[in-house]
Amino acid sequence: MLSKTQIEETMLNSGMAVDSQPPIPTDRNFYEMGLDSLDVFNVFVELESLTGIQVPDDDLEKLQTIDSIHAYFAAKGS
Amino acid sequence: MTEKYRYRQYRDGDAAAINDLYADITGRTRSLREFDWQWLHAPGGRGEIWLIEATNKDGATDLIGHHGIMPIRFSRGEENLLFGKTENTMLRPEYRKRILYPRYERRFARVYEPRFDALFSTVGPAAAIRLRRAMGYTFSSKWVRLQIPTSWAAEMVFAYCICRDKLVDRERRCRGSSGGPESGSLARPGCGPLELRALNDSQARCDPFFDAFWPQCRVGHGLTPRRDREDLDWRFWSNPNTSNITLVSDERSDEPGYVIIRRSNSRPEEAVIEDIVPCNADAEKFYRLLDSALSWMRSNKIYWAGFTTTHESCASNGIAAGITGRDLLFRTVVRKIRNDPVSYMPRKITATGSSKGLDLHNWYVTPLVFEGRAS
DSSP, X not given: OOOHHHHHHHHHHTTOOOSSOSSOOTXXXXXXXXXXXXXXXXXXXXXXXXXXXXXXXXXXTTOOSHHHHHHHHHXXXX | OOEEEEEEEOOTTOXXXXXXXXXXXXXXXOOHHHHIIIIIOOTTOSXXXXXXXXXXXXXXXXXXXXXXXXXXXXXXXXXXXEEXXXXXXXXXXXXXXXXXXXXXXXXXXXXXXXXXXXXXOOOOOHHHHHHHHHTTOBOOOEEEEEEEEHHHHHXXXXXXXXXXXXXXXXXXXXXXXXXXXXXXXXXOTTOXXXXXXXXXXXHHHHOTHHHHHHHHHXXXXXXXXXXXXXXXXXXXXXXXXXXXXXXXXXXXXXSOXXXXXXXXXXXXXXXXXXXXXXXXXXXXXXXXXXXXXXXXXXXXXXXXXXXXXXXXXXXXXSHHHHHXXXXXXXXXXXXXXXXXXXXXXXXXXXXXXXXTTOOSSOBOOOGGGSOOOOX
């Protein structure tokens, strides 16, 4: 199962310039941390590769925190 | 979630909504005629136009994003190629945190890339550059923007560049001033400016010079945009955004070539060199043609000529090599148009282009590859 730590590591490993020091607050919106859609895109490329689950475009709007991503993948069985 | 997102390709009837999106995001207006010219009627075929739409819970659909590729015909010697220029990649600001635009472009690219041998972009804001990198474009060719004072640079260019290594020779041969066995060889090819005819767009469109120019000259050129009549007609002479002056070498000349310039409306003493092509892809021929064009401009009260190309070694065609190899000279006689940080021309060779052995380097590029909108 995808853990919150794995999601955080994926974010940090993607090279994005997060304006928070680790640990990243799990309830904080990515865009409020200074990320842009390309950063978030890269995170989802990694997470989809890691889990084998494709996230539909229409679901992405609500996946903007570590908590929400974690809950989403958990509900999908990963 | 209140909206659904979908994407699709252009359909007839979409132009007005695309122009509205373009106006909202860029602040520029574009007429339907200009849209048709840019996207539907290029010699390389219809542009790749991809749209992203949002449908709300009431079923109303809005155009929220656009990504386009303008087909630009290139050639490498006798070989025809099709390149694509990214253009009008735009997403309404309120959706930039709601959808992941790069996902969409990846999907679009999977469909359109096989059509093209290479993709390129010109310049853009930092976010656009990041996006190009993420899409696999390479940033190795730098733009060089020059502004050349025609009033005195032309002679220096001629004297210092063309005959740089043989200045004394030139004095003897061209002016016959030094005596010696070569004295008086005034007819030596390569001396003095070429005779140029100036054509307006209507005249250039029909001028017989262009019947044979590119068909005969392309074999000596490397990777560069095609300059068949229809390419030039579309990009310059029938371009609804601009009007140009086309300078062509005299029909008796043994060094055919042409230069297309666009005079500034607001500053008539300035012009942009939109394209410059000698038949022989050779640095000396390039400089002689440039010198001749500068001379024409000077006599027509144009005192500054802007020119943009890329800073790369162009051993295969010699032209850009001619310019970049003489930076020392240009540092003394030109000033950069802007003190921008270094900007690059992002390029990507597609799988189609890779199978033909295309290279990211050694392209001869002029403003012909720009959007074609008056700046």
